[in-house]
Amino acid sequence: MMLKTPNEIDIVRAKSSKITEVDFENLSFGNIFTDHMLVCDFKNGKWEKPIIKPYEPFLIDPSAKVFHYGQAIFEGMKAYKDNQDDVWLFRPDENFHRFNKSASRMAMPEVPEDIFIGGLKTIVDLERDWVKKGLGNTLYLRPFMIAIGSGVIAQPSTQYRFMIILSPARSYYQGEVKVIIAEHYSRAANGGIGAAKAAGNYSAQFYPQKLAQEKGFQQIIWTDDATHTKLEEAGTMNVFFRINDTIITAPVSERILDGVTRKSLIALAKREGINIEERDVLVNEIVKAAKDGSLKEIFGAGTAAVVSPIVGFQYQEHYYELPKLENSLAMHLKEEITKIQYKLADDTFGWTVKI
């Protein structure tokens, strides 16, 4: 059955839905996908018409540039269902603009708003049954673009595929999160692609992450690659530090992703009069604060993880445990952002967009 949407996206519906086979109470992150996907190809210098069709594998040439030169970017977003069964996106404009910044840095074509935002709205609307009510239930949205042009010469592709796939999700990190501060390995170079949500940034972290996990740490807090003295981000999360009643976080840069959750938490903290500083965070000052007891909290912030409290960190073979607080600012900010996302509080910022 071929339908047309007002914004000219062709829809080929799946013959049946997999939804009844899904155990929504026991989801492991990012493993199950909904019935449909959006596909839109870029060829001959322009974007073709998007199509939404059944989720399925696709054919690609072995010499496709994405396999050999890594032209691939993505975004991570979520859809939320409120108590009235309405479905909402959170700041999709931010992801749209960041996606196109990533595209530009990776020499890929920008995706027009009607394809990115219009496509998201159309496919989320089609899959609204996959968005479950209740705090913590979300539909994780993964817009991404890959270079599908063929040829093993190190030059940008002339053909690309933009896709949106959707995965019902609960929490990303389960259990306690302990981190280790990077002393040798690095995530990003000055003048590199650290600020882009490029595929290559993630696999570059897998080996050091494996080493960290073998030592019992779930995540690495990356430091600047030249001196390893500044704390930057955690790869899938930006990182916040609370010293006494001040929260500090590294400023975004060409090495650090401009996180949507990060900027939302900063805005929320400011609205509540919490003292929050965007400035270089030195390893030394955090170690010193941990030693003298003024370091109260560390937490990560990202779309997948939302707000992820960290229970302790390792640096130079020494483990620093963080106090267990009654009045955690991390948990407070998590509550505030969650209430907006699920429409349980007034969205005074105008961040939510109804599907």
Add this chain to the structure above:
Amino acid sequence: MMLKTPNEIDIVRAKSSKITEVDFENLSFGNIFTDHMLVCDFKNGKWEKPIIKPYEPFLIDPSAKVFHYGQAIFEGMKAYKDNQDDVWLFRPDENFHRFNKSASRMAMPEVPEDIFIGGLKTIVDLERDWVKKGLGNTLYLRPFMIAIGSGVIAQPSTQYRFMIILSPARSYYQGEVKVIIAEHYSRAANGGIGAAKAAGNYSAQFYPQKLAQEKGFQQIIWTDDATHTKLEEAGTMNVFFRINDTIITAPVSERILDGVTRKSLIALAKREGINIEERDVLVNEIVKAAKDGSLKEIFGAGTAAVVSPIVGFQYQEHYYELPKLENSLAMHLKEEITKIQYKLADDTFGWTVKI
């Protein structure tokens, strides 16, 4: 027709060959592939049996890790045909070992020698008609590995595909090569993946390369990302500088690829008593040498480009033209390595391997 080779690689032959349609006099690099490809999957913790079959697109899940997290590595190699119609590889053991170093850095499984080397020998033997006689004619070999496991969570894949595809090739760079020295953008971080032949390292360079090309430069010589004072490599080539009669090149490091052509040229130069130094190469000393006339040559070295003389470089808005020499060491070393590759000179190093 299903054949078995002694080393247990299944072969499914193409019904007909595309070879008669190929204009071997006018090849653009990396665009045409031979009739067959090798495919070998890693699943459940082990490598399955390799198969050689007709070159064709394959099916892959939209959530494959290679698209989202960039787990992808490759090697670049060449096969050569001598005047007796024998076909040769050049130092395949070097590529094999480097491939597995890249695999390890990208948290991917190592490929066993019988699959990598055995697979190369078997498929090159099958495609030997695609290796044309005559200096400059080669069959470019592209072993690569991608993460085919599905799931949009930033963790290493559990499933991988190793493939070998083959492309008849002549020269990589055509015409004069002018370069620009990087002053802002960078290729690799300290503690990053610069020494790995990882896909993500290449797309990271595309945007700065585009900017360079718009200014009339074919390549960038990358500098260290922290200070931009040390000359490193050119992304697809290592770089050599000749000051008077001494050749200098940066030492390999975690930021610089351990090039097979690079180490071969160093060995050849040493054998001939040419003074060659592996040490930090400072931008300042090269600019000073260009100004005082002691800088005689710059050249790139890599499998695809072989030896690529550079006619001049740009730094801080100033263009430095290199002299046109009668006795170019670059051209001399290129001749020496080429003679070994095509079996026109004794291979005293034992670098060539007969198919």
